[in-house]
Amino acid sequence: MLSPAGLDRRTLLAAACCMAARGGVVRASEPSPPARIVSLDYGLTETLLALGIAPIGMVQVGAWADWVVEPALPAGMIDLGADREPNLELLAAIRPDLIVTTPYLAAIRPVLERFAPTRTFSIYAPPGGRPYELSIAATRELAGLLGRAAEGEALIARAEARMAEIRARLRAMADIPLLIVSFLDAHHVRVYGAGSLFDDTLKRCGLANGWRGPCNYWGFATVGIEVLAAVPESRLVYLEPISGDVLTKLAGSPLWNSLAFVRAGRIQRLPAALMFGMLPSAMRFAALLGEHLSATERSSG
Incomplete structure (x- = not known):
């Protein structure tokens, strides 16, 4: 039947x-992973690019080459304007499937949710202190969300390999304290300590951070250059971008020229690496540090 x-x-x-x-x-x-992604953070953008995904739009496109440098942004990236006030009309027009952001923009998340599902990834937020580990966790979460789990694990492995390679190369410099700074003007610096991506990277490269003073949850302190005299045995490493006006004023500053590391010529200028980035920025900073410190060691030897 x-x-x-x-x-x-x-x-x-x-x-x-x-x-x-x-x-x-x-x-x-x-369901297919989100394809049209907007990133409102440089660290998330560099991670997306490392996963092989180009966001359709991001904030402050014009400043990328000054602060992040690599990888170069793909052609046609839509600039959504200032990070605190992204262009909402443009955001509505491009119709993203997903917006990725950080707690830095928590105040406008309800607004962002009107345009697309919004995911927040916390790397630098109170209480702070573990940006490298949090970058690993965020990389895995982001990669899983976008169907790129294998690419995420490959990125994490590349970062660990980079740290190991620099650690082996700079073993002879392990005991030299490094002061990592960005100049704000000829009198003040932002010095990176505990809780910063740079400090975490130094540790993984087997290098010593000369700054042991208090820092905010972003991992830096803003101090006058005279405060750096407290670590006379250190090597100062300062990052671009820095204006020629600042360098000119420093050259003529009695205070600056009295500092022990200045008198001894223990100063290193590094190309830009994003201080508030994620694993790609950690890898770039480690590579630049390895390249320049290795050259210094060879020339002094």
């Missing part, structure tokens, strides 16, 4: 057994 669907009892039984062997349910196809 046939069922209303035209199947006999034996056929229906066979189909039921087949379904049971497969878990007893007919599964719908998995």
Whole structure:
């Protein structure tokens, strides 16, 4: 006897057994990962690019080459304007599938949610202190969300390999304290200590951070250059961008020229690396540090 669907009892039984062997349910196809992504943070943007995904839009496109440098942004990246006040009309027009951001923009997240599902990844937020580890966790979460789990693990492995390579190369410099700074003007610096990506990177490279003073949850302190005299045995490493006006004023500053590391010529200028980035910035900073410190060691030897 046939069922209303035209199947006999034996056929229906066979189909039921087949379904049971497969878990007893007919599964719908998995939804596709988000394709049109907007990033409101440089660290998330560099991570997306490292995963092989180019966001369709981001904030402050013009400043990328000054602060992040590499990788170069793909052509056609839509500039959504200032990070605190992204262009909402443009955001509505490009119709993203996903917006990725950080707690820095928590105040406008309800607004962002009107345009697309919004995910927040916390790397630098109170209480802070573990940006490298939090970058690993965020990389895995982001990669999983976008169907790029393998690429995420590969990025994490590349970062660890970079740290190990620099650690081996700079073993002879392990005991030299380094002061990592950005100049704000000729009298003040932002010095990076505990809780910064740079400090975490130094540790993984087997290098010593000369700054042991208090820092905010971003991992830096703003101090006058005279405060750096407290670590006279250190080597100062300062990052671009820095204006020529600041360098000119420093050259003529009696205070600056009295500092022990200045008198001894223990100063290193590094190209820009993003201080508030994620694993790609950590790798760039480590590579630049390895290249320049190795050159210094060879020339002094």
